[in-house]
Amino acid sequence: MNSEVFIELQNITKYFPGVVALKNMSFQVRQGEVHGLIGENGAGKSTLIKTLTGVNQPDEGQILIDGKPVVLTNPNTAKQYGIGCVYQELNIVPELNITDNLFVGYYIKGKGPLLDYGKMHCRAEEIMKSLGQDIDPRTECGKLGMGLQQTVEIGKSILLKSRLIIMDEPTSSLSEKEVNQLKLTVKMLKEQGISIIFVSHKLEEIFQLCDVVTVIRDGQHVSTSPVSEMTKDKLIADMVGRSLDNLFPKQIAEKREELLRVENLKEPGVLNDVSFTAYGGQILGFSGLVGAGRTETLRAIFGADPISEGSVSIRGKKTEIRSPRDAIASRIAFVTEDRKKEGLILDASVENNLHLATIDRDRIFRFFIDVKKRTKTSLQNVDTLRIKTASLDTSVGTLSGGNQQKVVIGKWINTDADIFFFDEPTRGIDVGAKVEVYNVMNELVRRGKCVIMVSSELPEILGMSDRVLVFRGGRIMAEIERDSRHFNQEDIMKAAWGGTLS
Amino acid sequence: MTTDKNAIDRTERDRKETGMSALKMNTVDRNQLKKLMGKLGPLLALVILCTALTIGTDGKFLALSNISNLLRQVPIVALMASGMLVVILTGGIDLSAGSLLAISISVMGVAMQSYGIQNPVILILLGLMTGTFFGLINGLLLTKLHLPHPFISTLGTKNMCRGLALLITGAAAIGNFPAPVLIIGATDFRIGGVKIPFSFILVFATCVIFHIFLNKTALGRKIYSFGGNREAARLAGINTDRVQIFSYALSGFMCAFAGLVFVGRMNSAVPLASLEGDLDAIAACIIGGASFNGGKGNIWGTLVGAFMITVIRNGCNLLGVSSDLQQIVIGAVIVVAVFIDVVRGRLEIRSKRLAAAR
Numbered sequence: 001m002n003s004e005v006f007i008e009l010q011n012i013t014k015y016f017p018g019v020v021a022l023k024n025m026s027f028q029v030r031q032g033e034v035h036g037l038i039g040e041n042g043a044g045k046s047t048l049i050k051t052l053t054g055v056n057q058p059d060e061g062q063i064l065i066d067g068k069p070v071v072l073t074n075p076n077t078a079k080q081y082g083i084g085c086v087y088q089e090l091n092i093v094p095e096l097n098i099t100d101n102l103f104v105g106y107y108i109k110g111k112g113p114l115l116d117y118g119k120m121h122c123r124a125e126e127i128m129k130s131l132g133q134d135i136d137p138r139t140e141c142g143k144l145g146m147g148l149q150q151t152v153e154i155g156k157s158i159l160l161k162s163r164l165i166i167m168d169e170p171t172s173s174l175s176e177k178e179v180n181q182l183k184l185t186v187k188m189l190k191e192q193g194i195s196i197i198f199v200s201h202k203l204e205e206i207f208q209l210c211d212v213v214t215v216i217r218d219g220q221h222v223s224t225s226p227v228s229e230m231t232k233d234k235l236i237a238d239m240v241g242r243s244l245d246n247l248f249p250k251q252i253a254e255k256r257e258e259l260l261r262v263e264n265l266k267e268p269g270v271l272n273d274v275s276f277t278a279y280g281g282q283i284l285g286f287s288g289l290v291g292a293g294r295t296e297t298l299r300a301i302f303g304a305d306p307i308s309e310g311s312v313s314i315r316g317k318k319t320e321i322r323s324p325r326d327a328i329a330s331r332i333a334f335v336t337e338d339r340k341k342e343g344l345i346l347d348a349s350v351e352n353n354l355h356l357a358t359i360d361r362d363r364i365f366r367f368f369i370d371v372k373k374r375t376k377t378s379l380q381n382v383d384t385l386r387i388k389t390a391s392l393d394t395s396v397g398t399l400s401g402g403n404q405q406k407v408v409i410g411k412w413i414n415t416d417a418d419i420f421f422f423d424e425p426t427r428g429i430d431v432g433a434k435v436e437v438y439n440v441m442n443e444l445v446r447r448g449k450c451v452i453m454v455s456s457e458l459p460e461i462l463g464m465s466d467r468v469l470v471f472r473g474g475r476i477m478a479e480i481e482r483d484s485r486h487f488n489q490e491d492i493m494k495a496a497w498g499g500t501l502s
Numbered sequence: 503m504t505t506d507k508n509a510i511d512r513t514e515r516d517r518k519e520t521g522m523s524a525l526k527m528n529t530v531d532r533n534q535l536k537k538l539m540g541k542l543g544p545l546l547a548l549v550i551l552c553t554a555l556t557i558g559t560d561g562k563f564l565a566l567s568n569i570s571n572l573l574r575q576v577p578i579v580a581l582m583a584s585g586m587l588v589v590i591l592t593g594g595i596d597l598s599a600g601s602l603l604a605i606s607i608s609v610m611g612v613a614m615q616s617y618g619i620q621n622p623v624i625l626i627l628l629g630l631m632t633g634t635f636f637g638l639i640n641g642l643l644l645t646k647l648h649l650p651h652p653f654i655s656t657l658g659t660k661n662m663c664r665g666l667a668l669l670i671t672g673a674a675a676i677g678n679f680p681a682p683v684l685i686i687g688a689t690d691f692r693i694g695g696v697k698i699p700f701s702f703i704l705v706f707a708t709c710v711i712f713h714i715f716l717n718k719t720a721l722g723r724k725i726y727s728f729g730g731n732r733e734a735a736r737l738a739g740i741n742t743d744r745v746q747i748f749s750y751a752l753s754g755f756m757c758a759f760a761g762l763v764f765v766g767r768m769n770s771a772v773p774l775a776s777l778e779g780d781l782d783a784i785a786a787c788i789i790g791g792a793s794f795n796g797g798k799g800n801i802w803g804t805l806v807g808a809f810m811i812t813v814i815r816n817g818c819n820l821l822g823v824s825s826d827l828q829q830i831v832i833g834a835v836i837v838v839a840v841f842i843d844v845v846r847g848r849l850e851i852r853s854k855r856l857a858a859a860r
Contacts, residue, residue, distance in 0.1 A: 302737075304736075304737060323736075323739075323741075324736055324737050324738070324739050325739040325740070325741055327739070328738075328739035329739075334737060336737060341731075341733055341734075342733050342734055342737055343734055343737075344731065344734055345726075345727055345730030345731040345734055345735070345797065346730070346731070347730055347797055347798060348726065348727065348730050348797065352723065352726070352727070355723070356727055356734070356735070356738040356740075357738040357739055359720045359723050359724055359727070359738075359740065360720055360739070360740075363720055367719045367720065367721070368718050368719050368720070369718055369719065369720055369723060371718070411738065
């Protein structure tokens with residue numbers, strides 16, 4: 001196990017505006033080891049990765065490769081030293097085939113100015129095979145699943161003879177089957193003597209895949225130990241200084257009157273006769289696989305997408321909702337899944353983002369914004385939601401994921417809605433911020449509001465929901481109350497995969 | 503036990519970091535200063551340019567007559583650019599601006615000549631309504647017909663309006679407007695030795711109104727929000743179609759307004775007026791720091807941009823530079839201005855990092 005150290009960081013420090021992203025960080029990766037790297041968001045994982053790949057240069061400290069000090073001035077130097085990286089967002093051109101994607105920038109030339117495609121296809125096939133995928137390299141990448149596209153991305157590192165491949169949350173967008181395939185691929189790479197840094201938010205994966213795990217917090221190294229000597233509780237304690245029990249601070253509130261009734265929602269190919277009711281004082285969980293119609297249902301109710309059939313009643317009254325504007329007027333709020341695309345104006349200030357959904361409400365002299373009220377509300381939001389920001393004028397894009405999410409939530413809380421949709425509210429945010437989001441939901445139901453939460457994390461569904469609807473193929477497969485005997489991971493999964501509950 | 507204590511410490515620390523006092527202090531010094539610097543960038547460039555021209559022309563540039571001349575040339579560009587800015591803030595573009603100016607004044611001319619309308623108020627209103635109407639068409643084409651990009655819809659109206667202007671006027675200039683119509687473009691106030699055109703005072707007033715409109719009104723904020731992220735704006739309940747339609751209609755109105763200045767200065771409605779007005783207006787916005795991606799830009803920068811273009815033209819004339827060369831210079835200035843903006847953005851990020859390191 002104690003093979004040679006491939007790369008070592010010594011006392012790396014890196015400053016960013018207003019924060020120390022890495023503080024005296026030391027870290028080493030041995031040859032052929034799978035090294036887990038975990039920490040809350042904002043703990044410094046991304047900065048650490050960017051330091052290793054030459055995207056960022058450290059302000060202090062040095063990097064050693066094979067014991068010799070090196071300077072990684074840019075991503076190309078890092079590649080030359082054998083460091084490859086598979087980012088969360090893949091750099092795949094969907095219109096091009098596997099070979100073109102693999103060889104982009106490193107084409108093999110034949111005689112004359114033309115490319116030697118014969119050789120490249122051959123090599124591409126070889127690489128994909130060595131990663132456990134027997135596939136025609138002439139296949140267009142857009143036709144491949146996420147898992148295969150990711151394999152192509154890993155293949156790029158193989159092509160450049162990388163000795164270390166960094167995988168940044170590689171499983172976050174993969175299906176269960178694809179995750180299993182990735183695990184096999186990781187093992188194959190390990191057998192070839194390639195080191196892997198495996199960044200993940202899922203502890204199970206760390207335990208299944210990694211030899212060693214390093215925990216970082218607030219830009220500092222907390223612990224490095226073999227996974228065999230680690231426990232889940234210990235890992236979480238290292239990450240947050242908080243024990244697992246507090247992860248879901250569920251408080252049961254009193255169930256109140258029906259706030260939302262949806263009947264026979266239909267849209268060909270998307271929604272297949274969805275009906276349900278939601279009550280004040282309850283968190284209704286939407287479970288199911290990605291693409292099962294959960295988000296689509298919420299978007300349809302909210303007027304963001306058209307529906308061909310179906311009706312929505314709010315507080316027992318049939319209501320026609322044609323646009324998000326109508327939905328907000330009916331006191332519905334929608335904390336959307338994708339913060340960057342649908343939730344925030346990244347260049348705009350924290351204050352303007354918090355104000356976004358209430359621009360029309362708080363006015364003076366009909367046309368003018370009530371600036372005093374806006375500032376007061378924003379300061380309140382920052383205080384109660386504990387948004388970490390330098391000022392209200394800071395552009396929201398510079399905040400960490402968790403704080404960005406809190407801004408989105410603040411924006412909707414300001415609308416004073418009765419019905420709150422939370423779509424994957426804790427995706428990509430750190431454990432501390434998660435708990436705070438859960439507490440916001442608790443507070444909302446305590447005040448008699450209705451909360452609908454879409455989540456792909458089963459523990460979260462079980463931890464926070466009073467009732468769960470399980471979706472599959474645009475249909476509701478099961479409705480499970482919190483006190484039902486079906487209220488467990490196995491039964492929900494079964495329903496999500498199309499099974500029936502007895 | 504220790505973990506619990508850590509949790510409490512964290513909470514305590516978070517509270518401190520987000521405390522009110524820290525918020526206020528930061529808001530005042532750093533950010534305000536940085537914003538001011540960002541706004542002053544184009545102005546600084548303008549001052550340098552003016553100084554260089556003063557030296558280059560042996561002070562002819564600063565002669566009172568030349569200053570009056572400049573102030574008379576700025577308004578048409580500036581008024582069109584202010585409307586253009588609103589469109590650019592939504593992430594759009596209005597290629598039809600010059601043609602909208604032409605059709606507005608042509609309609610005024612035809613109304614007077616062929617229909618015998620002599621009432622100046624009616625003529626002025628007719629011009630403003632024509633510009634607004636075709637601006638509205640631009641907005642409707644974009645939002646209701648779902649044309650893929652404002653480039654298409656405004657390119658269409660650009661050609662149609664220019665053709666229409668030539669058609670209704672028989673491709674000839676129409677003169678002899680009643681005197682009150684010319685007031686906006688032709689009146690000068692004499693302050694000291696400088697003749698200040700009434701139209702320039704109107705430009706300044708327009709900028710003040712636009713500043714308040716864009717920053718203090720709900721619609722103004724919606725325009726910025728829409729330009730910054732249209733999907734987020736839509737999901738936040740903003741009527742995005744209405745925001746866009748309004749922006750194009752406002753641009754049309756401002757073109758007609760600029761047309762009134764044109765008529766006053768020329769004492770005639772020329773169907774081929776402002777052939778490159780739209781491009782000058784776009785250039786003024788961009789030089790003034792507006793972003794083509796939308797959501798970024800302000801009216802004062804645009805005013806400086808309008809000055810910049812006018813000063814370059816004026817300076818070239820004083821230096822005896824031919825009009826072909828003038829175009830090359832203006833083209834280069836646009837590229838350089840945007841490049842400086844890009845560099846400034848990078849420097850800002852670096853200075854932030856250095857500040858944090860200290």
